[in-house]
Amino acid sequence: MRRSVVAGNWKMHGVRADQARLVGALLEGAEDFACDVLVCPPFPYLLEISRQLSGSVWRLGAQDLCADPGPGAFTGEVSGTMLHDVGCTHVLVGHSERRALYAEDDALIARKFQAAQAAGLVPILCVGESLDERERGVTETVVGRQLAAVLDVAGVAALSRAIIAYEPVWAIGTGKTATVEQAQAVHAFIRGRVAVQDAMIARSVRILYGGSVKASNAAELFAQPDIDGGLVGGASLHADEFLKIGAAAP
Numbered sequence: 001m002r003r004s005v006v007a008g009n010w011k012m013h014g015v016r017a018d019q020a021r022l023v024g025a026l027l028e029g030a031e032d033f034a035c036d037v038l039v040c041p042p043f044p045y046l047l048e049i050s051r052q053l054s055g056s057v058w059r060l061g062a063q064d065l066c067a068d069p070g071p072g073a074f075t076g077e078v079s080g081t082m083l084h085d086v087g088c089t090h091v092l093v094g095h096s097e098r099r100a101l102y103a104e105d106d107a108l109i110a111r112k113f114q115a116a117q118a119a120g121l122v123p124i125l126c127v128g129e130s131l132d133e134r135e136r137g138v139t140e141t142v143v144g145r146q147l148a149a150v151l152d153v154a155g156v157a158a159l160s161r162a163i164i165a166y167e168p169v170w171a172i173g174t175g176k177t178a179t180v181e182q183a184q185a186v187h188a189f190i191r192g193r194v195a196v197q198d199a200m201i202a203r204s205v206r207i208l209y210g211g212s213v214k215a216s217n218a219a220e221l222f223a224q225p226d227i228d229g230g231l232v233g234g235a236s237l238h239a240d241e242f243l244k245i246g247a248a249a250p
């Protein structure tokens, strides 16, 4: 396990040919990264991409999973077991788009976190405040609540097999990056909250920043003491750009 992680969340972009081209370019350009690198393609492409990435440094993540371990009557859902079976090692849990567009609440996200770990996947727990919440000065209340919802159910020890991603909603896909000071402050807050329960886990848990990460701002963000890499959306769809972000991680 490396100290930092750079993960690409492709969201609902591209079709099969685009994905294959992107993966091909990532494989060609891959160097000996100092960080762990992974991509999170849409569900239908996971198996094929898993085969393409096999034997490389790249790891595979999914963007969501069913809160119920299954198997069972859950039409339209995909279980952690299935994701693990097709080669995923990681899965995003509680991405802000899931929270905002699909009404996922803290309780459901905590169940998804546990379902991921039960299936042998590393959950990447996403937390972050909206613009309105930041302007009202309740960033720490919101992020603290989102974190506590999972810690209360899964226990702090579960964080030794998880990653946290801080993604301020107002910085996602907007081109508006949190300043390094703003990002570092929330990362330090998150680590502090974990430290209250377990200082060792707080030191080792990797906390990624997400929200308009680009090659031009990655190094500065990753140089902050509590920023252990990035969860990259838009820029991860461009191999050159994404490879540069990977290379910027310490």
Ligand code: 13P
Pocket (backbone or CB within 6 Å): 009, 095, 167, 171, 172, 173, 174, 175, 210, 211, 212, 213, 231, 232, 233, 234, 235
């Ligand atoms: P952007 O990098 O496009 O802002 O997206 C961030 C994100 O939501 C990654 O999960």
